Amino acid sequence: MIDVRLLRTDLDGVRRALARRHAPEVLVQLDRASGLDAEVRSIQARRDALRAEVNEVSKQVATKKRDGDAAAAESLQAQSRSLGEQERVLADQLDGAQGELHELLLRIPNVPHPEAPDGLDDSDNPVIKGPFLPTQFADHQRVPHWESAVALGILDTERATKISGAMFAMQRGAGATLSRALCQYALDSNADAFEEVRPPSLVSTATLTATGQLPKFADDAYAIERDGLWCIPTAEVPLTSLYAGEVLDETQLPIRMMAYSPCYRREAGSAGRDTRGMLRVHEFDKVEILAVTTPEQAPAMLTELRDRAEQLIEGLGLPYRIIEISTGDLGQSHHRSFDLEVYAPGCDNWLEVSSVSWFSDYQARRADIRFRKTGEKGTIVANTLNGSALAVPRVWAAILENFRLADGSVEVPAVLHPYMRGITTIHAR
RNA sequence: GGAGAGGUGCCGGAGUCUGGUCGAUCGGACCGCACUGCUAAUGCGGGGUCCACGUAAAGUGGACCGUGGGUUCAAAUCCCACCCUCUCCGCCA
Incomplete structure (x- = not known):
């Protein structure tokens, strides 16, 4: 499959190269993949941030429990639980978008070499x-x-x-x-x-x-x-x-x-x-x-x-x-x-x-x-x-x-x- | 196919029973530096991969202990399924 990073750095170049295959549906797939990639990254950024919070709070739970502060631990757990629920939603979205992107990338053909002769069939x-x-x-x-x-x-x-x-x-x-x-x-x-x-x-x-x-x-x-x-x-x-x-x-x-x-x-x-x-x-x-x-x-x-x-x-x-x-x-x-x-x-x-x-x-x-x-x-x-x-x-x-x-x-x-x-x-x- | 044991970083190998400063003890190999006429030995130091943010470097965050799910505030560690390896039995060119 083609490198997703190319879709970010040189989408037009990839589009031009793939256009030479003269298969219009490929370009549609390409644009869709590019959009999905942006979506994936945006969701992932938010998910990672939430995950970081959960990790942080969980560490505090351990500290409070060690100190014997059960009440504080309890409240932190509740906080983390709700963070975790939000993260879950994002994680599901991320899985969905990533899966879709991957499926698409598996079907998008390779870019032709610049010296490959242009032709319809x-x-x-x-x-x-x-x-x-x-x-x-x-x-x-x-x-x-x-x-x-x-x-x-x-x-x-x-x-x-x-x-x-x-x-x-x-x-x-x-x-x-x-x-x-x-x-x-x-x-x-x-x-x-x-x-x-x-x-x-x-x-x-x-x-x-x-x-x-x-x-x-x-x-x-x-x-x-x-x-x-x-x-x-x-x-x-x-x-x-x-x-x-x-x-x-x-x-x-x-x-x-x-x-x-x-x-x-x-x-x-x-x-x-x-x-x-x-x-x-x-x-x-x-x-x-x-x-x-x-x-x-x-x-x-x-x-x-x-x-x-x-x-x-x-x-x-x-x-x-x-x-x-x-x-x-x-x-x-x-x-x-x-x-x-x-x-x-x-x-x-x-x-x-x-x-x-x-x-x-x-x-x-x-x-x-x-x-x-x-x-x-x-x-x-x-x-x-x-x-x-x-x-x-x-x-x-x-x-x-x-x-x-x-x-x-x-x-x-x-x-x-x-x-x-x-x-x-x-x-x- | 049946029974048992196991899969942890480059390798070996702890940790799993008893979840939490464990991305992970220790040893070896490797790399750098020091010492040495050179090698060896010794001492000190260093590590992976993937993803996101960052023009980049630095840095920050996330993920990775066979794979995929689940439980939990928190999983190498508990539960389930699957894959693979080894030993024995069965079958077999």
Whole structure:
């Protein structure tokens, strides 16, 4: 969430920045939050003063009782009781106003970075690198993966649907191996600087709130209500909260972590879209890379994460481009964001396979991740950044389509060979 | 899931029965200063976080003893619920 103090010191600046999201209701919320903040502070000042009186009188009660002056103690108690009743009223008001303010702040999105391109929606996202495309595609590459993969016997959506329902996929044989190979490749490629973590896939409500999925996007997540747990939509969720509530030392930063995890998404609201094949599924594998940094370290880290994601795609030899997310399309928690898209000739589409984002201190404030400068007093809210190193299903699909040969078999990119148990070309089973 | 023990500051650990000069004894670590050729040892001094007021510093007030409620003039201390940790039992890949 954004820093309430900014609403006091630079409300206009925050309003101007948020206006670039082109979502009018956000500005309404902002003004409401600003008003509530003023109210909260005014109530708190009065409440604290009353509380101070109660504390003072209570001390006197103790003194009188020690001195054996029961009558004086009695009268002081009565006085304090009435003060306490007044305080109670204010305290209730304060709780109400604070709760309302907090709820509002949880829903107000992050301010876009000044350099994020202005735009209304995804059609305004500029391509900032590429596209890197071959001059032409052969006919045998123009076959969608949901046909070619099924023919090869490495994708069994029909039985996945039988087991779990619509929008679940199941890879088999070399297809399953290819999936896992992609994970291994993504992890091994970043192991030079990133600590591998295997986090829980089920998390608490607090954890899912820290990264911004809750309270606003509860419908997108799978809930395990009986236990108060949620299925993670990305490893970003547990990794970001790894240091929640902690005060780190500046010398520990930046912290770089990576994780393979399954990702669960209800895809509420996207029913009927991309229903075929692997493009949009409820459960998929992904390797995420993530960093906790100081505000100063963040811009360079954003570039590093983006470069790393790009190198993976480049290494696979897939046609790709990088786009920057415009202000109107920026996710709630995002400060600045880039997408890597891979071209899939079979379905003739650019597929988003990686999203690299800087969250400024938006998530870290929610998660309460701070750091201390060595030798200095006080704490500073950290910055968080993350990116998909590699989202498996869409890369898998792009490989199936780009590297399909005339005879229907599929060449496995060389960088994956070490993980394929000797399979260099996938043939029909 | 059952039974028991416990959660206090950077760490260890008192205080809880018997509510009140307890934001908290003591020890260790740490920081500063002194002493010392240097280290060690010793002596003296110092601490946290969050919120509000204050342009800021100083300062003042409030809050924080797992979390949330309650009782009370007053809660680390009493009551209730929940969470977590440890030990034993049960179950289990």
